[in-house]
Amino acid sequence: MSSVRCFIALELPAQAREACWQQIQLIKTNIPRGIRWETAEKIHLTLRFLGDVPDGQIAAVKTILSECAAQVSPFSLEIGQLGVFPRWQAPRVVWLGLDRPGELMTLQRELDHRVNSLGFSPDNKPFSPHLTLGRVDRSLPAEETTALGNRLKEQQLPPLGRVDCDTVTLFQSLLKPGGSVYTPLVRVKLITEV
Numbered sequence: 499m500s501s502v503r504c505f506i507a508l509e510l511p512a513q514a515r516e517a518c519w520q521q522i523q524l525i526k527t528n529i530p531r532g533i534r535w536e537t538a539e540k541i542h543l544t545l546r547f548l549g550d551v552p553d554g555q556i557a558a559v560k561t562i563l564s565e566c567a568a569q570v571s572p573f574s575l576e577i578g579q580l581g582v583f584p585r586w587q588a589p590r591v592v593w594l595g596l597d598r599p600g601e602l603m604t605l606q607r608e609l610d611h612r613v614n615s616l617g618f619s620p621d622n623k624p625f626s627p628h629l630t631l632g633r634v635d636r637s638l639p640a641e642e643t644t645a646l647g648n649r650l651k652e653q654q655l656p657p658l659g660r661v662d663c664d665t666v667t668l669f670q671s672l673l674k675p676g677g678s679v680y681t682p683l684v685r686v687k688l689i690t691e692v
Contacts, residue, residue, distance in 0.1 A: 501550040503671045504683070506563065506609055508543040508602075510629070514577070514661040515541045518594060521655050522631050525580075525592075528653065532646050533592060535632040540680055543575070543596065543627060545606045545666065548618055555616060556668075560684045562612040563666055566605060567686040572664035573601035580653055581628065589634050589647040594658070596627035605666065605688075664688050 510518070519538035526535070551559060576597040582589035596602075606625050614620050634643060666688065670681045 499552050499554065501552045502556065502683075503549060503673070504551045504556075504559070505547040505669050505671060506545045506559075506613075507667055507669055508545060508663045509665055509667050509682075509685075510541060510543070510661055510663075514658070515539065517658050518577075518629055518631065521580075521594065521658070524655060525631075525650070525653055529646060529649050532635050532638055532642065533632040534635065534677070536630060540678075541629050541631070542667075542669075542680075543629060543663075545625075546609050546613055546621065548613060556683070558616055559613065559668060560686075562609065562616070563668055563684060563686045566608045566612060567666050567688050569608065570601050570605045570688050572662060572688045573599050574660045574662050575599065575602065575627070576660050577629070577658035580631075580650065580655055582634075582647060582650060586647040586651045587644050588640070589643065589650060590636070591630055592632045592634065592650060593628035593630050596629065598627060601688075602627060602663075609666075 515538045518541045522535050548559070578595035578597065581593050581595050583591040583593070610621065634646060638646065664687055665685050667685045668683045670683050672679045672681065
């Protein structure tokens with residue numbers, strides 16, 4: 499049986515993605531190499547990575563999205579400061595942090611619970627809302643990675659403010675030699691209050 503590599507995410511409005519991309523440009527002036535940066539159109543908030551989803555389960559995942567979205571009203575997120583995973587001394591992922599409004603946490607927790615019930619392996623890491631900006635080149639020697647982490651930690655970026663979220667999306671992630679390509683499979687609006 500064939501499968502599709504998928505994840506569930508909140509898309510950002512184009513203006514917010516562009517603002518994140520501008521942050522990347524500011525960082526690149528001080529750190530011109532060593533990080534593979536995301537393009538503006540790929541910046542999103544991952545709610546749950548699913549991995550390979552058998553074709554026969556795509557419809558069930560779409561149903562879960564619709565049912566979960568019907569329980570949560572649109573909300574806004576505050577885009578915070580620059581951070582890295584796992585730590586500044588050995589960065590692998592460069593990101594912008596996000597706050598944790600109740601609606602976001604409810605949506606993520608319910609999606610997580612519902613997809614687990616379909617047989618997907620639970621995500622053992624706690625949910626940490628963030629926007630991935632780039633990934634550090636794994637071929638860098640340890641001392642260069644540490645130096646890069648120190649330069650990232652010193653970055654001063656202007657605040658981006660709040661962004662409105664009203665749609666949850668199931669994406670296909672196709673791995674290609676030049677990087678992954680994301681294709682929306684279904685977009686579902688969060689419930690609008692009457």
